[in-house]
Amino acid sequence: MIVEIVATGTELLLGQINNTNTPFLSQKLNELGFDVLYHSTVGDNKTRMTEVLSNALSRSDIIITSGGLGPTQGDITKEVTAQLLNRPLFLHEESVTHMAYLFAKRQLPMPENNLRQAMIPEGAYVIKNERGTAPGVILEHDNKIIIHLPGPPHELEWMYEHAVIPYLKTKFGLQGAIVSRVLHTYGIGESSLEEKIKDLVISQSNPTIALLARPGEIIIRLTAKGSASIEATELIDELERKIRHKIANYIWGLDNDTIEANIGKTLTEKKFTVALAESCTGGLVTSRITDISGSSDYLVGSIVCYTNRIKTDFIDVTPQILAEHGAVSQETACLMATGIRRKFAASIGIGITGIAGPTGATPTKPVGTVFIAIDGPAGIQCQHHTFNGQRTDIKYRISQAALHMLREYTLSL
Incomplete structure (x- = not known):
């Protein structure tokens, strides 16, 4: 299954906030064996968002968006999707009740524009937001799936773990496993490092090898896909042994080592x-x-x-x-x-x-x-x-x- 992640919000394009949602979703989806092949970012503009989502639907099986589910006029993700799929929006009363409860709990009046968050495309599965007011949405359309998640990371991450994972597992079962490992190196430049393992880079298929420059170091990322995590791990183990044979003196750590x-x-x-x-x-x-x-x-x-x-x-x-x-x-x-x-x-x-x-x-x-x-x-x-x-x-x-x-x-x- 090909997955595309679409991050929405003009603030992302302006560099005003860091997009942590896309890396989180990519990592978690890879762990389930889904192939995340595309990342897109689009601002709060109906024309451009329609174009991005249309393009995503043409090339991907699952599209997951983050952001644009808030109460303001700039929060247009659900509206654009509803128009694109020709689905009318309706007021989801359970979401209204949930929002009213949260505002009452904080002893605050609920602004009328919050009702925008409870407008849901017809036929959608609604994900209750236990960390905020905006519900998530899952839409199935012509063998494609669109999942809308909120922008705040603590809301998105909770919703993904508690609703999206169970949905994907039920819908598609096990997709195999994608496992990655990072080798940290020091004392050698990127071009020199590639030269030493060039034969492995040229012949790569599964696992794959990527060299990435980081401040003060070069990391080697190995990624393998297998029917299960143990199979993918064994493939990475074998490749790591070959790499260490060539550059062991430069490798000082693995994965999240500092x-x-x-x-x-x-x-x-x-x-x-x-x-x-x-x-x-x-x-x-x-x-x-x-x-x-x-x-x-x-x-x-x-x-x-x-x-x-x-x-x-x-x-x-x-x-x-x-x-x-x-x-x-x-x-x-x-x-x-x-x-x-x-x-x-x-x-x-x-x-x-x-x-x-x-x-x-x-x-x-x-x-x-x-x-x-x-x-x-x-x-x-x-x-x-x-x-x-x-x-x-x-x-x-x-x-x-x-x-x-x-x-x-x-x-x-």
Whole structure:
């Protein structure tokens, strides 16, 4: 069964809100084995919405919309569908009763325009909204199915789980299973990564391989379809083994793994503690480490030593080193790592100094120059990077590099 998801709302096209409904529906439908082949977004315009829905009906078996079920004149999804299918609208009394109950419960008068939400196309199956006022709608027409769901994510997700899934299972039974797995890589560019697994990419069928660039990393998404999830999983397992044989050194995690959690697990297992002296990142690396619950077990503390005075007064970077080599240098980064490790009595110290831009560059040190040093049981190590991008992009890439360097350092101990 081919599924198309249509997100409605001019606010989506203007970029005023993020569309989380389409990714949610795609993931959940794939889990049931349905092929989501099309995503569309259309504003609150009758002509354009009619065109989008007509196009969807011509190429898809199931169309699921989100949004446009509210009480205002801009909420036109049901109205457009009713006209397209030549179905009159009628007032659904049960929905009116439900809405009246919700307003009374909040001790608010119900505006008359809320009755628009209870106008339902003839012959539709009505989905009660237990999280809001707008009911959902399921329409069957010429072997096609249109499902209208509300825009607020907490309403849509509840309605999908409690009404749409049972409907689809009853109507179509099991559609097999679509299983995806994500391999997280670091330290290799997208083109170089593709080159290393090019033979697998060229020969792909089921499972499929997709390389996706993310801030500071490249992920490999494997997707397989089988008669059951176990069959699809076995197909992915086999492909993953082939990929690991080629690029194992670059893969650091799977699926929802995060580098912060990965590091925390290793530090906890090895009973190491860490302290940080951050300059250009302004505490970003520390913040990311503390995103993990329980990080107090291994994070001792940190200092944002943004100025040279703080570097010299608090973590013993010598004025001589600053004068000879500059604040952004390997020598300074190493002293920062050693100084913070000693001051905080941590197993591992990290020093980060760089130029996040857009100002501060010199002929020999362009924007994006950074030195990251680690001092610990294996001695001092320092990496020199040059990152591109805007200031916030560079800061995030530096934090990625620092976290991965910490990971590799702790794993080597």
